[in-house]
Amino acid sequence: MPLHDRIIPYLETAGLYHLARLNSQWFWVDESLLSAFIERWRPETHTFHMPFGECTITLQDVAYQLGLPIDDAPVSGCLTEFENLMEHGRPAWVWFRELFGELPPQSKIKQMTVCYTWFHERFRVLPTDATDETVRVYARAYILMLLSSQLFADKNANRVHLRWLPYLASLDDLGRYSWGSAALAWLYRCLCRDTHRNVVNLAGPLQLLQSWIFWRFPTIRPTGFDRFGFPLASR
Numbered sequence: 001m002p003l004h005d006r007i008i009p010y011l012e013t014a015g016l017y018h019l020a021r022l023n024s025q026w027f028w029v030d031e032s033l034l035s036a037f038i039e040r041w042r043p044e045t046h047t048f049h050m051p052f053g054e055c056t057i058t059l060q061d062v063a064y065q066l067g068l069p070i071d072d073a074p075v076s077g078c079l080t081e082f083e084n085l086m087e088h089g090r091p092a093w094v095w096f097r098e099l100f101g102e103l104p105p106q107s108k109i110k111q112m113t114v115c116y117t118w119f120h121e122r123f124r125v126l127p128t129d130a131t132d133e134t135v136r137v138y139a140r141a142y143i144l145m146l147l148s149s150q151l152f153a154d155k156n157a158n159r160v161h162l163r164w165l166p167y168l169a170s171l172d173d174l175g176r177y178s179w180g181s182a183a184l185a186w187l188y189r190c191l192c193r194d195t196h197r198n199v200v201n202l203a204g205p206l207q208l209l210q211s212w213i214f215w216r217f218p219t220i221r222p223t224g225f226d227r228f229g230f231p232l233a234s235r
Helices: 008-014 031-038 059-066 082-088 092-100 116-123 132-151 162-168 171-176 179-194 206-216
Strands: 047-050 053-055 113-115 159-161
Touching: 008 132, 008 171, 031 206, 059 179, 059 206, 092 132, 092 162, 113 116, 116 132, 116 159, 132 159, 132 162, 132 171, 132 179, 159 162, 162 171, 179 206
Parallel strands: none
Antiparallel strands: 047 053, 113 159
16 A cells, blocks of 8 residues: 555654565565475474574564564553453444544454455545545554554455554554564464464564565575665665
């Protein structure tokens, strides 16, 4: 989805602007390369077992590769406490209507998820005469898709989960959270699951994993990756 100039300040405040501006070429994932590394992942140590020893992705790698904040408040409750929050607090779809101004059609809804195509079609182009409140709505949509499709991607790659609504309610507070720590924890969790032999599709922030591989294993990095830039994954 195109990134409008009026949305950028909200991404900068949230600490997610570097993630949004990564070169489009790095969104392409080399599944064969990633699968080769995942086969060497050991869940009991959270490390890759290589012929020369063990190695793993650290918080420093997350900060350098994706430019995400790693020192702020933890991102918690998005998975285990979300259902309880929705049952005993504000209903999820009432909250959704308040934050985005409307509800998707029933054909685009499945449990607590919304089809990615609805977000893309509805919020793809920001009107030229948009008010500040409309810009905030579009910023929420952009950040929601960014979190669901890139940073915390799961097997439902074509759907956007509502678990992020509590964070999107206050755009000004998004910058208080350690998105890098949460992304690393989610990557570890997905790598542990991906090692199961019955798993077919890869999940997690694979962009982070692939960029780390290119950085730490220079003999297999593509042409042009030797250039320095920040974040490193944007080269």
